[in-house]
Amino acid sequence: MIATTAVQEARRAYFKQGVLPADQLGHAILRSWMRCSDMGLDAAAPAAAPDASAAEMRALQDRHEALRRLCRPELDALHAEARETGGIVILTNPEGVVLDAVGDPGFAGRAAQVALRPGAAWQEGAAGTNAIGTAIAERRPVAVHGAEHFFDAHRELTCAAAPIVDGRGAVMGVLDMSGHAAVQHLHALGLVKLAVEQIEHRLFQQAFAGCTVVRFHSDAALLGAARQGVLVFDDDRLVAANKRGLSLTGRSWADLDETRFDDLFDADLTRLEGPAQLVTAAGDRFHAAVDRTGLGASRPAPAALSDAPLRDTELAAMRAALDACNGNVSAAAKRLGVHRATLYRRLLSA
Structure with missing residues (x-):
């Protein structure tokens, strides 16, 4: 977090003098300010209030009910932490619209002026630089403190948010902790992550x-834990992964559907059984567990994020984004939070 005086100086340089304060501000915040300026936002404009009716809000929550259930344990756990500093915990949909907000009622009352309540839209185009919208735009965890927010009306807030990403690299929602900027929230970003x-x-x-799932980590004790790498292969083609799995193998979401098992490891996937040792081309060694029944197929799977199969839901979302962007693939990919090449491949294979 940049010191308050430095941020104030950065605001003066950027908003009053038209100078880019590259040495006074975090790069993610400066990039966001520039995006907001390019969209024609006015930092002095009042914060927008939620424009969803009660009926529209119920319908929105119903559409994302499975996501809300999936995230409820973390909402409750973070609420216990936020309560110590009078903060609030927020879950949004992929577009940054608040689905749930739980926290200190007193703070929530004050925060109503800056729309920290269900139905509020926090994408950058509506709310300027903020943890939720900037986490969506940057596709990574972000903290935004006080005057780092684009809009003057949001200066009283400090926020930390991280996008929730599925195995195909699509953003499913955002989890956020917000509080008053006058109160220190030292570990908020780490807790959210x-x-x-x-x-x-x-x-x-x-x-x-029908897929082969490879779980791996350099520490055998972490197999099965949240910090393990997970790669999913259809035959030997990489079709899904978690962020840790991509990081450990030096890959990105753009490599899905194009990468083969032997591009990653010096081994034959068809011969791997049970506990195994894997070695990358760079010589990195991992403990691995191989599951050929499909992840979770040996036990009842939890409710999916919709009644449709995962790939059908993904395809429907891609087509809806294309329609909303008038067929512009680049804009649709940005809206979905996926790489343009991934969108092309998924549509062509449908």
């Missing part, structure tokens, strides 16, 4: 029927 790791771990318990 850990909570999202647990959510994504459970999200991965959905069955991948």
Whole structure:
């Protein structure tokens, strides 16, 4: 977190003098300010209030009920932490619209002026620089403190948020902790990141029927834990992964559908059984567990995020995004939070 005086100086340089304060502000915050300026936002404008009716809000929550259930344990756990500092915990949908907000009622009352309540839209285009919207835009955990927010009306807030990403790299929602900027929230970002790791771990318990799942880590004791790497192969083609699995193998979401098992490890996937040792081309060694029944197929799978199969839901979301963006693939990919190449491949294979 940048010191308050430095941020105030950065605001003066950027908003009053038209100078980029590259040495006074975190790069993610500066990139967000620039995006907001490019969208024509006015930092002095009042904060927008939620515009969803009660009926629209119920329908929105119903559409994301499985996500809300999946995240409830972390919402409750983070609420216990936020209560210590009079904060609030927020879950949004992939577009940054608040689905649930739990926390100190007194703080929530004050925060109503800056729309920290269900139905509020926190994507950057509506709310400027903020932890939720900037985490979606940057596709990574972000903390935004006080005057780092684009809008003057949000200066009283300090926020930490992380996107919840599925095995195909699509953003499913965002988890956020927010509080008053005058109160220190030293560990908020770390707590949110850990909570999202647990959510994504459970999200991965959905069955991948007919696929081979490889769990791996340099520490055998961490196999089965949220911090393990997970890669999912259809035959020997990589079709899904968690963030840890991609990081450990030096890959990204753009490598899904294009990467083969032997591109990653010096081994034959068809011959791997049970506990195994894997070695990468770079010589990194991992303990691994191989499951050929599909992740979670040996036990009842938890409720999916919709009644449709995972790939059908993903395809429907991609087509809806394309329609909303008038067929612009780049804009649709950005809206979904996936790589453009992934969107092309998924649509062509449908």
